Amino acid sequence: MLDLLIHDATLPDGRTGMSIAVQDGRIAEVTAGLDAPAAQKLDACGLLLAPPFVDPHFHMDATLSYGLPRVNQSGTLLEGIALWGELKPLLKAEALIERALAYCDWAVAKGLLAIRSHVDTSDASLLAVDALLEVKRLVAPYLDLQLVAFPQDGVLRSPGGVDNLRRALDKGVDVVGGIPHFERTMADGAASVKLLCEIAAERGKLVDMHCDESDDPLSRHIETLAFESQRLGLQGRVTGSHCTSMHSMDNYYVSKLLPLIAESGVAVISNPLINITLQGRHDSYPKRRGMTRVPELMAAGVNVAFGHDCVMDPWYGMGSGDMLEVAHMGLHVAQMTSQAGIRDCFDAVTVNAAKVMHLEGHGIAAGCDASFVLLQARDPVEAIRLRATRLKVYRKGRLLAETPAATAALHLPGRSTQTHWMQP
């Protein structure tokens, strides 16, 4: 007997009337119209059953700290970094853990079951590292948390930066991070990329660097990152995050850069909510959007994912852990409003992001984990349009979260009362 049988589900690839058979936490079979004995049965009523959302770029050590000790008045990246510097000495492990756990609760309710979070390694105490390693342990039964050693103040620029980062990796942090555009010079930035890729190669780690988070078209550390990935045989293991300078680069240079990124197997993570907010701050009008060239990167064969980056922290006062909100902003900023473009944006917060994190068992197919989200939408386009309610969230066959369907009861003069959700 099966543990769970879901029937009449629509899958993100468009297949309808699908049954998903679950046994021992895994998907045993995906087929049309299956009927078999099962301990539990769920009628999906033709709605979309998607793999869990994945956030490949987040800062869980800063999340939900908005207003501590003050808000970011200018709204700029640099004031955000300065503000984080003011907050760091005030951080207490217990409070940080509490905020991170609260955020993970929000995430699970939104069907977000895997998060790659950067953790600041600049402080020699590694307080945030220890706190997030504890959070990782606590949430492991319901959420995959992957940590990136992130030298926020610059691995070469801050005293003890390299040593602190190495110690964070020793403690069990999964991925090597960096921030080359924040080092003192372009040359130091390039040197930091080389050094950090070598550390990753020597330890068999993945790499994910904040790369060129700037409007400066001459910030080209992504080129060095691609080169080093290839030189060290790290293809498929390296990610450049943000890459906002690419928005402002010369088109001829980009025509050379895109194939180089594709050839080196470097993935790119864009953070639409944050990029549209923090970039272009030094512009008058017209103001640049500042998001990297998402459709062009995808067309060049680069794996592109979207991250949330920030929720209620020194850089961003909004957000709720909703990756559909991220995809919604991404498709607007990138003008990816074709049906194919919208579906690509859905992939950017599901399968593409899972690939960045090297997650195993992510997907709706036989042999994958029985982890999925039933959405109050009939396809990925409608899911993004409505930021659809996550009716049920399952992980490895276990029901983790349920949210009642969103409906509106209308009492219109001259019309009978009707209840419906926003569909044509």
Ligand code: FE2
């Ligand atoms: Fe970030």
